[in-house]
Amino acid sequence: MKRIMIDYTKCDGCKNCTAACMQAHRERPGTVYDLDLTDPSNESRNHIAADGKGGYLPIICRHCDSPECAMSCMSGALSKDSSTGIVSYDEKKCGSCFMCVMNCPYGVLKPDTLTRAKVIKCDFCMETGGEPNCVKNCPKKAIWVEEVQA
Template sequence: MRRIIIDASKCDGCKNCSLACMQAHRKDTGTLYDLNLLDTDNESRNFIYKNRTGGYTPIFCRHCDQPECVMSCMSGALTKDPESGHVCYDEKKCGSCFMCVMNCPYGVLKPDDKTGMHIIKCDFCKDAGGEPSCVKACPKEAIYIEEV
């Protein structure tokens, strides 16, 4: 199973990963240059926070082996794909209880900023095929794929 791995010591907070994620999931045909990091219609599924020591902490879905989010999802909106090992989200099934948000040990899942009714979650760029956009966009190679 392939997983996104983060080496936080290499992250310089450039947010190329966030922009690449937004570009990969946007519904219009705009370019990378007209993306807005604060656009509530197209939120990034990963987050980069500046930590107390002045470094950066990338927050990405780990697609856990035993995902607490899936185990706490009462509606069945979150499932673990047995072949890929990825945690998948079905917006149509989501009951907006946010038990997944409360149970994610990494603080990755969050309600969308526009409606507050759906979860923003990494889908491993399943529609793009190949490597996730965030991995391809990281100039420091702080984000990479590893077979686990």
């Protein structure tokens, strides 16, 4: 199973991972150069927080072994694929209770800004295949994908 791993000490807060995520999930085709960073429909599934000590914390879904988000989801909208390890979200099943948001130990999941009726969550860029955009675009290699044993 694959996991996104993070080395906080390498992160310089450039936010390339955030812009890459927005680019990967934008509704209208285009390049990162014409990406509207203020358009809530291009909302990122990760973010960078200041650690209060002059450093940065990449807040990115880990697709946990025992995902609290999926275990607390009463509607079954969140589920973990036992073969890939990816925790996926089915918007059609979501009841907008946001128990997943409250129970994520990393503070990754959030209600969408536009409607506040669905959850914004990393999908590991499964539609594009291969490595997630955030990982591919981290110049410091502070985030990477690693194969782990279940």
